[in-house]
Amino acid sequence: MNPYPPGAYRPPNDRWGPFSRLAKRLPEGSLAVVDRTVARLHPDLIPALKARAPRAIVQLVGGESAKSFTALEKVLAAGLSLPRSGTLLAVGGGTVGDVSTVAAHLLKRGVRLVQVPTTLLAAVDSSLGGKGAVDLTVKGRVVKNPAGVFHYAEESWVCPELFSTLSPTQVREGSLEAWKMVISLDAALFRRYVRKPPALEKLVKDARGLKERVCAKDPYEHTGLRRVLNFGHTFGHVLESVSHFKLSHGDAVGLGILLALDVGRHLGVTPEPIAAQAEAALAEGPGVLGRERVASLLRPAPLKDIVTLLDADKKAGAKGELRMVLLTAIGSTEVRDVAPETWRALWPSWTKGVRP
Ligand SMILES: NC(=O)c1ccc[n+]([C@@H]2O[C@H](COP(=O)([O-])OP(=O)(O)OC[C@H]3O[C@@H](n4cnc5c(N)ncnc54)[C@H](O)[C@@H]3O)[C@@H](O)[C@H]2O)c1
Ligand SMILES: [Zn+2]
Structure with missing residues (x-):
């Protein structure tokens, strides 16, 4: 039975x-x-x-x-x-x-x-x-x-x-979500992937294993452990919205990871070489879109709209901080409350399409 x-x-x-x-x-x-x-x-x-x-x-x-x-x-x-x-x-x-x-x-x-x-x-x-x-x-x-x-x-x-x-865009989209899990959850696998990009079936098998490992610890999302799966999603959602959903979710998450790496570096949570490694891997592996895409989406967006979008995403924080998943090393993350001054400081670089 x-x-x-x-x-x-x-x-x-x-x-x-x-x-x-x-x-x-x-x-x-x-x-x-x-x-x-x-x-x-x-x-x-x-x-x-x-x-x-x-x-x-x-x-x-x-x-x-x-x-x-x-x-x-x-x-x-x-x-x-x-x-x-x-x-x-x-x-x-x-x-x-x-x-x-x-x-x-x-x-x-x-x-x-x-x-x-x-x-x-x-x-x-x-x-x-x-x-x-x-x-x-x-x-x-x-x-x-x-x-x-x-x-x-x-x-x-x-x-x-x-x-x-599936179209190449659809493949890239799924791959970016899979790489999100590899970068944030499994350093050994990341090193293997960087040496030799995985075949599609291997990527699926590995990503399923990684997501399962997280869900098994918190199957009904009670403890907050599943939050790690939101790596790249805070600013990913913003980009998706300001593009009026023309940017696909996976592409938005890929770019959202780059911005989360910037936030992590700015706060001293993500070491510079780690951020650089992750960004290079996303470009060479799944083919994350470039920072000029971030700029073209954010430049025309009124700042007050961004604040509204982030407010909707805000998961906690007594003072209404953003709660973001940040990379501390390849394969490990930390959840941090991020004050508005932090992302505002990065805004000029983001809207110019350059790495802060
Ligand atoms: N439940 C969860 O945990 C979870 C997690 C992430 C995303 N989502 C949800 O998933 C949805 C997005 O999923 P999606 O990207 O698969 O979108 P989708 O289901 O809309 O599929 C995208 C497009 O691909 C087409 N398609 C499907 N299979 C195909 C194939 N084999 N070949 C060619 N075309 C094919 C579909 O007809 C559709 O037009 C969103 O609604 C999102 O909220 C849910
Ligand atoms: Zn997602």
Whole structure:
């Protein structure tokens, strides 16, 4: 008997292989939620699912709009007759994965979830760690992820052939999130990667291992230990917002890491050679965009908008300081409250596109 109730934290159970082979593991009568683009680009996928006599196959258009109550309702309606012992299979990127996670949590108060991440970002990040969420539109503005759950996948299927249709930008995006974990969590792996850049599958395997190591210590985000995964995200979110989300999340995080390294150096937390090493590795490995991109995004942004964005991100601090993850050495970090004077001092360099 499975000792874990559906959705409860469990050590991950990753299966690697072609989708056509792994699909044979799917119990008959399951509910499948599939990214429509993935289904189109991989024409064998739907037939492989149909061979398992699913209750329904719901196709969603991948992208942030998949994380809507409308899409959630569509999935829930298709799963009405799914028994509590049933399985929901999510095939897609982070958006399809997130809405499916919420649906799996709600259907019959929790059914088995199997994740098949099809973007690199989903493979290294969003399909792990139990989180799912949908977005809300408040006064015409989309608020990301306010309605969310923890519901851990019982299995994840990593099917490398599905990554073959990703664009170079999508690959870079996922790689940057993976390198974020390597730089902040594992010095030995970092040294190996710098000597020889990893193949994509190795990067996925390693990043999944690293994220899991963090989540295992704090599966429901109670202790703050998972905060380390936010390395690069404070100013990453700012850049994403001021670009009106034209800059992808992964690219924003890559640039956000450069800015976090600057903050760390300014405060004497990140030693100069460490920051230089990390920055060079991000340029040579995943190919972080350049500082001129930071400048072009920040220069036209009114400072008061930046303050508002940072206020929204501010996690604590009695005086409203920013709480940032800073690198102390390769593979280790420290959470620091950062006063506004700190980033304001770096602002002139950031808007000129030069390293402070
Ligand atoms: N739950 C978590 O812990 C967590 C963590 C990080 C991010 N997220 C969420 O993940 C989402 C972003 O995920 P994403 O980047 O995977 O976005 P996504 O799901 O929107 O996918 C991006 C695009 O790639 C397409 N696509 C998917 N697989 C493909 C493939 N194999 N080949 C070609 N195209 C493919 C999709 O149709 C979509 O257009 C955000 O909503 C974010 O909030 C969640
Ligand atoms: Zn991220």
